[in-house]
Amino acid sequence: MPDKTTAEGLFDLPYGFENQLMRHVATQSGVPVGFWRSVGHSHNAFFSESFMDELAHATKQDPLALRMSLLKAAPRYAAVLKLAADKAGWGQSLPAGRAQGLALHESFGSIVAQVAEVSVEQGAIRVHRVVCAIDCGTVVNPETVKQQMEGSVIFGLSAALFGQIDIVGSVVQQSNFPSYPMVTLKQAPQVETHIVSSTRSPGGGG
Secondary structure (H helix, E strand, O other): OOOHHHOOOOOOOOOOOOOOOOOOOOOOOOOOOOOOOOOHHHHHHHHHHHHHHHHHHHOOOOHHHHHHHOOOOOHHHHHHHHHHHHHHOOOOOOOOOEEEEEEEEEEOOEEEEEEEEEEEEOOEEEEEEEEEEEEOOOOOOHHHHHHHHHHHHHHHHHHHHHOOOOEEOOEEOOOOOOOOOOOOOOOOOEEEEEEOOOOOOOOOOO
């Protein structure tokens, strides 16, 4: 049977490309692995949105403008992306040495856009602020949604900045938090969450 996690979040992208093709190659690893703490959407969102940024760079377009031009037939997605960009002040002047990046993805009935404000300090990436917009349908508890968004930012940044496994002599070197760190309170960015008012059926908040 096909592995659902290899394709979810890729075969149903909202962008209006005339033609799309996604491929993956199965490999055999000598290292036994288990599931990462998420589903296929988590890594596929990274792949697809990184590629959108590569397209914007190659065509000398603003990353937001490129995405918006491809979302004309997906107004719900466009509204979430625009909300995040507006709340983050996309295109406005930033403190010296800082830049912004953005991403958009839908999974389990919820659409999320995020804008990150970043810099490079002493050779290391520092994320100062993340603005989230989410349309997850009818919201029962807004505070829970905000907490889920904040937690997702911390886990995502931890994976991006520190997620590395080294194997030496058949032994994994990272055993616990001292050798496999997470983003700490001092490193954590300011996270703002903006929830779209909706009467649709509730989507996932995870």
